[in-house]
Amino acid sequence: MSDFLRYCELVIGPLADWQGKGNTGDAVRIIADGTNAHLRVSFNASKTLTGEPNKIDITVYNLSRNTRQAIRTNLSKIQLFAGYESSASSGAMVASGGLLSAVSMRQGSDIVTKLTALDGYGGMVRGAYSRSFSGQTPINQVVKQLAAALPGVTVGKIDVDGRLPPKGMAFVGTTTSQLNKLADQQGFSWSVQDGVFQAVSDKRDTGNGFIFTSNSNLISCAPLLNGPLQVKVGVEIVAKFDARMKPGDRMVVKSTVSPELSGDYKSTKVDLSFDSHGPAQLKAQSLKMF
Numbered sequence: 001m002s003d004f005l006r007y008c009e010l011v012i013g014p015l016a017d018w019q020g021k022g023n024t025g026d027a028v029r030i031i032a033d034g035t036n037a038h039l040r041v042s043f044n045a046s047k048t049l050t051g052e053p054n055k056i057d058i059t060v061y062n063l064s065r066n067t068r069q070a071i072r073t074n075l076s077k078i079q080l081f082a083g084y085e086s087s088a089s090s091g092a093m094v095a096s097g098g099l100l101s102a103v104s105m106r107q108g109s110d111i112v113t114k115l116t117a118l119d120g121y122g123g124m125v126r127g128a129y130s131r132s133f134s135g136q137t138p139i140n141q142v143v144k145q146l147a148a149a150l151p152g153v154t155v156g157k158i159d160v161d162g163r164l165p166p167k168g169m170a171f172v173g174t175t176t177s178q179l180n181k182l183a184d185q186q187g188f189s190w191s192v193q194d195g196v197f198q199a200v201s202d203k204r205d206t207g208n209g210f211i212f213t214s215n216s217n218l219i220s221c222a223p224l225l226n227g228p229l230q231v232k233v234g235v236e237i238v239a240k241f242d243a244r245m246k247p248g249d250r251m252v253v254k255s256t257v258s259p260e261l262s263g264d265y266k267s268t269k270v271d272l273s274f275d276s277h278g279p280a281q282l283k284a285q286s287l288k289m290f
Helices: 065-070 121-126 139-147 175-186
Strands: 006-016 028-032 041-048 055-061 076-084 092-107 110-119 128-133 154-159 169-174 188-193 196-201 209-213 218-226 231-240 250-254 263-275 280-288
Touching: 006 041, 028 065, 041 076, 041 092, 041 188, 055 076, 055 092, 092 121, 110 121, 128 139, 128 175, 139 154, 139 169, 139 175, 139 188, 139 196, 169 175, 175 188, 209 218, 218 250, 218 280, 231 250, 231 263
Parallel strands: 154 196, 209 250
Antiparallel strands: 006 028, 006 076, 041 055, 041 263, 055 110, 076 092, 092 110, 128 169, 188 196, 218 231, 231 280, 250 263, 263 280
């Protein structure tokens, strides 16, 4: 097998994303591998470190009428997997979220179905929290409790510092607003990545690392500039598709074309584009590690 042989699998339903998987035998399952034996699937997934849900746009070509009718859009759970069949990232999860819309139209000789989904959206809009914590409670314990109040979202890595003030704090309202308030005060970022909650200090990464080199997976590398003086704060890379990479992960860049940009960075935004019958790539923005 070569790196050009792609694999993509899309699973839709049968339950809403905040309800769990349900009976997977009742789900709509679509397979694409770049051959004429399967359908064509393309997608763009944009992932960030912020508390906003990641957006996934998926296009499926020439679904049957019955399959189009079977796709429900009331936040049905979607799971998307993709990769190269010959690599370690084959079949890695790209997204797990709630389906917002599914629209079919004719495009030339094809019937194209466009799907839009948001990562962890059902849990984010339903999560509510009401509790007081005593003074000096570790922030990571508070974040863990808040994350557990997001229905259908799995609590993953929490790596934050600090304690609550001596007088303690009360948290009342939507879970996402309480998380945003605490993150702004304590200097960490939280997000839902592929249905999994993560919270990481602004001065650290997730602990996952990816190496990008000019002679293997790095396609291009450019400085990320900020402010009126255009100060370099990080880099933007384009690389070979790898669904395993997420915002917050460490990027080790080794560029022979622009060696001055080589170094260790923390990814803040990851865009994944994939076409089972066309190009596939990863684009990431990152900040210089402290």
